Amino acid sequence: MKKKIKGRRNKLWAVCITGIMLFTISACGRIKADENLIPNDDKERKIINLFGPMEKSKPNVSNIARTAFDLTVEMAEEKFDLTVRYRTYTAENYQEKTYDDVCLDRVRNNMDDLYLLNPDTIQILGSEDLLLDLSVLDSAKNLRDVVKTANTVNGKLVAIPQEVVAYGLFLNQDMFDEYNLALPNTPEEFMECCRVFKENGIETPIGANRWWLENFVFAQAYAELYNGGSTKALIEALNKGEARYSDYMRPGFEYLKELIDKGYIDAETASTYEAIEGESADFLAGKTPVVMAYWGAANSDIAYGKTDFNLKVIGFPSKLGQMPVVSMTGYAIVKDAEHLEDTIAVLDTILSDEALQLYAETNKVISASSNVEVDCIDALKPLNDRINENIYVLGSNAGMNVEQWGNTCQIVSRLLNGATVDECMAAFDKLQDEALNRS
Structure with missing residues (x-):
């Protein structure tokens, strides 16, 4: 019964995150979790390790959601002359473990620098005081109130998404x-x-x-x-x-x-x-x-x-x-990350208004920044108007x-x-x- 419940929760969060970055958390790819998916042509470059449910987009492959994220990552890589290494969850590597289970284990063992986390995992790890308070980021001051409310645990902003779903x-x-x-x-x-x-x-x-x-x-x-x-x-x-x-x-x-x-x-x-x-x-x-x-x-x-x-x-x-x-997911940094200062700089760039404008225009989504607006189709205007009026309820709240x-x-x-x-x-x-x- 326990395995069945895990499978259902895994599927459930896959459905939730579909609206965010077309993630396939339940089972995706055949990439080993610790494989460096970016050719390391320059071994002298600094490395930031990102753990998430999908690998970096490959050349000539169309994946709008992932490409939008990759574009913002590339902005940070060029700005700081470093490489963001994607470490990837796959069901076959972790057998019966869900994405959330694996994230909990990796964060608690300080295995990566930057993570994409689901709300329940944000809640648990935030309560354990393992995640950095991201209010230190310059970009945090531009966030919509809904983002701050959803991802604040014990008074600390512990995760930030690129979009509001x-x-x-x-x-x-x-x-x-x-x-x-x-x-x-x-x-x-x-x-x-x-x-x-x-x-x-x-x-x-x-x-x-x-x-x-x-x-x-x-x-x-x-x-x-x-x-x-x-x-x-x-x-x-x-x-x-x-x-x-x-x-x-x-x-x-x-x-x-x-x-x-x-x-x-x-x-x-x-x-x-x-x-x-x-x-x-x-x-x-x-x-x-x-x-x-x-x-x-x-x-x-x-x-x-x-x-x-x-x-x-x-x-x-x-x-x-x-x-x-x-509903909200978010990127989080481990408090004791090996490359803490560089990771903070990378995430601050990914969440900057410039990067979020690019992300939102590419994916046609609601930005996490209150400064970024993208024209939506007529069908979405009634929903968009309410959100712009700051009227909403949260289906996920780490607090x-x-x-x-x-x-x-x-x-x-x-x-x-x-x-x-x-x-x-x-x-x-x-x-x-x-x-x-x-x-």
Whole structure:
């Protein structure tokens, strides 16, 4: 059972990070983890070791996401006359270990200088005080507040991404117009849209998969926590056990249960669908008016970048209106890195506004810097407007003592497979009690 759970968590984070750099964490490549993937023609050059899930792009190979990162790395290499050596995770090298397991081991044994980490790993290693406080970087002062909030542990900014990944509802605007429906803001408005679609012969108004339904929960659970001016105090109350995660989560789970009970979500089918692969065909064919996905899917031709209808991407319904859900990974430096000063200089360059502008323009994404803006397609403007207004909820927050994204997804999966809302809330209480016992 333990191996099965590891595999599921590994797949889960692969789905999450797909929206960030098209990472394939579950299994990719045949490169040995400690192989230097850059020809070392000049052995006198300084080396910075980067551990991540993908190797450096090879010549003449098209990989937009990876190429964008490589371009920023090359800026640092040229500026400081050094080489960033990519050390790569592969499942075959680590057998049953997940990417997170390997990162934990390598950081604790100080094996590399720079790491790309998932939120739960950022949380663990930040709590162990093994990661450098990146507020020392000049580029840190330009970061969006959402980045600082998501990756701050015990008051220290321990990881920074190059982009902000936002999840939203992808809507067929033409179908909404056909039935004179306004784009929904609140849970009640969205429920009414589903009722109208159902009554007009749309068998399943919401196309869903087993990974992303938790975004409905996050939007309702944390809308006021992140947008009410008391975020720090409310999270502290959760971490101390003065408040319960289950109390925040219950309304979202009850809402999902109602969507399932009314036939607006096919729970049995959703529980078997992988992200986009299952529900996209009906959405693209105009049979399903609503799906959910991450920002980059609207730009990708293999996802929803080419539709025959008017596409709109909005936030998930909440009591505060349309709410983007943001998930975050980040680059981190080990406090005792062998090449600490050079690694700080490299990361500062990679995260500079100049580098992030190049990255964002190449990948058409939301930059981690508040100074960098890239024109988005019309379909994404409703989601982009909310983020620019600094309105969002976090699906991953390293400052919370219970990991959010993976745990919530797994508990939503239990709901899809017949668990009651009370049983799901008991699972959150158990996770919180375990976290309190560790602290």
